[in-house]
Structure formats: structure tokens, C-alpha cells
Amino acid sequence: MFNNFFHRLASPRHFYRIAGALIPWLAGACLLLSMAGLYYGLVVAPPDYQQGDSYRIMFIHVPAAWMSLFIYVVMAGTGAIGLIWRMKLAEVVAISSAPIGASFTFLALVTGSIWGKPMWGTWWVWDARLTSELILLFLYLGVIALHGAIEDRRIAARAVAILALVGVINIPIIHYSVEWWNTLHQGPTVTKFGKPSIDISMLIPLLLMALAFKLYYAFVVLMRARCEVLERERNAGWVRELVERR
């Protein structure tokens, strides 16, 4: 039964239907969690003893930065699955992830910059963390541009997957940059071994926002993937039926 479910999920027609049914639920859960996260982050959590209220940018900045890495890994992973097993749906998810990942990377960079100005006294420094995150943005933009430049969608998907896989080298570099090099960017406070050095009143909204962003990615990638499936399958019978029923 389980096998059958995945088999059907892999067919574009069923994917289109199942994704369409999932999207409102994921979006609703995302909205609820982000409301809770914003309330705890902006209202309940106390000001930081060093940074005052400016640290509240963290509740956007850190989840956005996590998502920028997470989505890249998903993009490269699904890209690899598409390359190896020629699974169309994996290709669709890979290319649909790129603009969302680019958005989160951009958001992490911009909010980091806005946070850096009052705390470090500068909008930007060429330190290891910031530079490697900027390279990540260029990798995403490269993937989008490459996909747009190749007419044949299946060849484009393969080219994109190879580029994404080569760029994976950047992910551990971003993650460990604050430990390998002496950076202005602060070290990790959540993923540190042992006890995280962040207070529980700040950790709760941070995790709520992180979960909300995950759900956001889930429903937006499904929305984009549905469009991509429609585009690829535009000559298929089920798409014709779908259009005629409207």
C-alpha cells in the first residue's frame, strides 16, 4: 500500500492533485505558527541585556539563514535523484526550490546587514560568514539563470542539478565559517554542543519562526512545482481535462 502511494505520488497527475489538497493546510499551519512566533518574539520575549530590542531581528534573520542552507541541500538532493533515477518529480522540486532559496538567502543577507549597522557599526564586512552566504545567493541565481537559458526542460534540469551539486561544497563552509575563521559574525548559540547558550524565552519564538518558515517553504515549493508540472504536461490528456472542466 505504501509503495503504491509513492508510485502514485510520482505520477504528475496525482502529484498535482495531492499537492493542491495539501497547500491550504500547510499554509494555515504556517500562518498559525508565525503568529505565535511573532507574538512571543516581539511581545513576550524580554530585551537582550547587551543588544536591547535590536536582537529581535534574529527571529527573522536566523530562520531565514537556516532555510537558505536547508533549501539548497533539498535542491541539490532532489537534483541528484533526478540525475540518477531520471525521476521527473525530483527535477521539478529541485528547480522549484531555487527562487525560494534565493529569497531566503537574500532575506538573511539583508536582515543581517540591517542588524549589523546598529550592532557592529557597519552594513557589511567581507568576513567569512557573510562572504560565503553571498556566494550562496550567487549559486541560487546561477541555477535560475542556467535553467532559464536552456530551452529543453529535461536537459535544463540535468545541467541545474550538476551546478547545484558542485555548489554543495559551500554549505559546510558557511556552517563552519564562524569556527574556522575569526569572523565578526557571532558563533552558533543554538546548535552548540551541550546546552544552547540562548535563553528559553528567546529560543521558543526562534524555533516557532523556524518551523513556520519550513512550512512556508513546503507550501510555496508545492505551488511552484504544480506550475512546473502543468507547463511540462501541457499536452497531456489530464491537463486538457482539467482545463476544460474550469
Added chain:
Amino acid sequence: MNLTEFLHMGGYAVYVWTSYGIALLILLINIVLPLRQRRKLLTDIARTARRARRES
């Protein structure tokens, strides 16, 4: 805590609210774009189908 104090963000209002504003804007754009693309695609496919029927 009153509303003025809340909006003031301990003097960091510009930084905090700009960040949250940009975040909201980017997240909304990413929802609107696929919605519009889907509508456009469906009308486009429907038009092609009608034309094909007329020609056959």
C-alpha cells in the same frame, strides 16, 4: 507595555520594523508569483486547446 513603547523598540524601531517589513514583502511576493503564473498557464493552455479543436 503600551503601543508607543512597543513600536519604539527601545530606539531600534527603524532597524527592527524595516527587517520585518522586508521579510513580509519577500514572503508575499513568493506566494503571489506562483498564483499568477498558474492562472496565466491555465488560460494559455485553454486557449491552445480551443485553437486545436477549431483547426481539427
